[in-house]
Amino acid sequence: MIYIREFIAGLISPAVVLSKPRFSRQLLKFAYTELYTSYDIGAVARRQEGEVREAMERHASDEGRHYKIFKEWAQRVAPYTASHNNGVNFGDPDGVEQPDRRSVRWSAEQEAAPNRRLPELGDYMLYIFLSESRAVIQFKLYQWLNRYDERCRTWIPSVLVDEKRHVAYSLHYAWREFRRAPLARIRGAARVAVYIARQDLVDLSKLIQVGGSAVMGSLFYFLLVTPYGFGLRLLGLARRDRLRRTETDGPVAPQRVQLDSTYWAEQ
Amino acid sequence: MKVLGLSSHFHDSAAALVIDGRPIAASQEERFSRRKGDSSLPIRAASFCLERGGIEATDLDAVVFYEKPFRKFYRIVSTSLANAPGGFRAFKGALHSWFESKLWIKSEIAKALGVPLDRVRFSDHHLSHAAAAFLTHDVPSAATLVVDGVGEWTSTTLGRLSRAEGAMVYDVFGSVDFPHSLGLLYSALTAFLGFRVNEGEYKVMGLAPYGQPRFVPELRQLIRHPDDGLFELDLRYFSHDRSVTRGWSAELERLLGPPRNPGRPLRLGREGTEFQRCADIAASLQVVLEEELLRLFERARELTGESVLCYAGGVALNCVANGKLAREGPFSRLLIHPASGDAGGALGAALAYCASHGIYRPAGAFSPFLGLDVSSAEFAGLTFDDSGSDSGSDSFQRTQSEDEFVEHVAQALADDEVVGWMQGGAEWGPRALGARSILARPDSPGQQRRLNRMVKHREDFRPFAPVVLDEWAEELFEGLCPGRELERHMLATVTTRKAWRGRLAAVTHVDGSARVQCLRPCDGPLLHRVLARFHALTGIPALVNTSFNDAGEPIVNSLDDGLRSARRCGLGLLAAYPHLVRPAKDPVPVPAESATLEPSA
C-alpha cells in the first residue's frame, strides 16, 4: 500500500505539469514536504551524537536545499500561485493550505510528528528509509513521464542524487540498529508500518472526501448554480455590483437594531 | 453574568472571557498553538480564559460567536449566483470549507466546550468590532465606524452606540455591502504589489513612505461616490468576488502596469526601479485610503451628530491613517480598540452581549494585558529541568530586588544588547506593548538593519517602533494625538522631531514618522523604570520596541516560548522579573535564511 500513492501521483503528473498553477501548487507541496522533513530530522539530529548526528544534519540541510529548489521552481512556473497570493476569495482568504515555513517548523515539534511518534533511532531510520524511497519513486516517475518538460529533465536529477544518498544512509543505520536487537526491532518495524499505514489511511480518506466534494460541487455548480444565476441575471435580479438591497445601503435615517434574544439566536 | 466570546474559522481565532461586563482574560489561539494566524476553534485560548476566570464552561451564561455564519453563507451563495460560471474554483473551495465545518459552528462550539446548544449565541461581525471599541472606553454614547474587508455582508458600517439603562442601544446610519470594500481594495493591491493578503498589508504601509503618490489619479478611478451610497468600487478593476488567485483584473494592470512578481526579492532601490514603482503605488494607495476614510468620518459626524468616534475593523490597523484622522478629522476624540482586527471581535461580542443585558464594564482605563501571565514558578521549572538538555547552556540569574533587575536590564540596553522582555499578562491585539517585547537601543548605527536581519529575519525597509516615557513624548515627537490616547496602545504614527532623529534613527521611518508607544507607569511599571534608568544612562528616554517573535512565529506567550525564541534569534539577554537569562544559541540545523524579501514567509 505504501508505494501506491506515489505511483498514482507520478502517473497523473503529466496532467499536473500541463497546467501552470496546478504544477506550481504541486511543487510547493514538494517544497513544504522537504522543509518539514528538514525540521523533523533536525529535531532528531539534536538528540544524536557522532557520525549519526553528522549524517542527519547533512540530511536536514539537503532537505532545506531541496525546499529552496522546489520553492523557486514553483515561483518560476507561476509566481502568483506560488506565493499564495490567494486573492481575496469572497473576502475570506482562508484557502491557504500551504503552511508558513516557520509554522512547518512548529509542526515538526508537535506531538504527532514522526520524531515524537518514533522515538528510537532504529524506528526513525526505517521510517526515513521508507519515506525517502517513496520520494525517489515519485521523482523518478515524474522525471520519466515528463521528459518533454526541460526543467523536470534537468532539475529533478539534482534532487535525486541527494535522495538516493538518503535512502542509502538511512537503510545503513536502520540495519545497524536492527542487528543490535533483532527482536525489539521487529516490533519497531511494526510500529513504523502502523504509523505509515495510519498516515496513508488519513490521506486516502481525505482524498475521497475532497474528490467526492469536488465532483458533487462541480455538478451542483454547473447544473444548478450557473443556469439559475444566468436566469437571475437575465431578469435583473442578481447583479455583481449590487448583490442585495437593504434598508441600510448608503446613508440612511437611523435603523434601530434590537439586541434582543432573537437577535442573539440568529446565526 | 459570565460570557465567553469567540472568533474563529476565518482569520485569527481568539477567545475572551467577560464577567459582569469586565474583561477578565483574552487571547488569540495562535499564542498557545504556536501557529501563526491559527484560525481553528480556539480551544486552548478558551480553556486559558476559563482557568483565569476560575470557572468551568458549564458556569457560562453564554458563549457568543463574533458573527453570524449563515448570513455569511447567504452572501457567498449570492456572490456565486451573480458571477457563475465565473467563479468556479472559489465556489468549490468555499463549498468545501463551509460544509466541512463553518456551517456547523454552533454544534461544534457546544460540543467542544460542553455547553448546551441554546447557550451558544451569535453577534454580528460589525457590532462585535464596534462594541470592542465602545465598551472598553468610558463614554455614554459615540458614533461608530467599522471599516474592514467584509463581515457577513457589510464592509463598512456607520452607526451609533449608546449606554442606556437596561440595554445598550445600537443604531445603524448606513452601510456598504460586499463586494464594495475599502479593506478588500487594500488587500487586492497588497497582492498586486506581491505581498500575501492578510499579512502583507503592514508591508504595504511600511513601503508607502519611500514613494511619491504619483498614482493617485489612477487609484481614485477605482472608487466612485454614488448619491445613494457611501462609496462603491468600480468592479471592472477587481475580481475579488470571483477569483481565488487574484483580487484584481486585467483592467487594473492596464491602469497601473504589471503586478510585481512576488518571487523576486524587493530590495531598497533607486529611482526607476521596481522598488520605486511599488513604493509609489503604496504611497498613492495610502493617500486615497485616507481621503476615503476622511470622507466617511465626515459623514459619520454629520449623520450622528456625535463628537466621539469609535473606529474599528481591519482598516483601523492602518496607524498612519489613524494618526492623521485623529489630528485632522472632524471628531474631538477618536477611540480605537488595541485589537481592532477580527480577533478583537471575540471580546467585542462578549462585551456587547453583556451590554445588551444592561451590564457594562465598570469605569476605568482598559488594560490590554489580558493574556497568559508569565509566572516565576514556570521559570523555576525551566531552570531546574535539564532533562531535555534544552536549557543546558543558558545562563540563569535570579536578581534579588527590582532595583537590581532594572539596573541590569538598563545597563545591557545601554551596552547595545538586544533584550527579550517578558512581563505580566500578554498583550491583547497584534502589537507588543511591553509585555512581550524585544527592546534595543534606538541610536546605534545600523540598528534597524541589524534587528531586521538577525532578529526578525525580515525586509530591510520595515521600520521599528519606539516606546517612550509618556512624560517625554512631546519633547521627542510632534503631531501627537489628543490626550495621547492612541499612542498609549501604539495605534497611530507621529513625527519624530528633527533634533531627535539622529538619536532615534532605528525607529524613525524615511519620512520622519514613528509609530510610537507612550508608556505610562500604570501600563508597565517595571518597563517604565527600565526606560527611566536607560534615560539616565544614555540621555535617551526611548527604546526600540518590537514584538517578541521570530519571523513567521506568533508573539511568544509562555517563558518557554520566550526562551526558545531568544535562542533562535540570538538575543543577548532575556529579562523576565526576577530572572535574567543569557540564552544559548539554538543548535538546530536550519536552512539558511535569505535576508531578502520573501513575501510568502
Ligand SMILES: [Fe+2]
Ligand atoms: Fe529531498
Ligand SMILES: [Fe+2]
Ligand atoms: Fe530526502
Ligand SMILES: [Fe+2]
Ligand atoms: Fe472584520
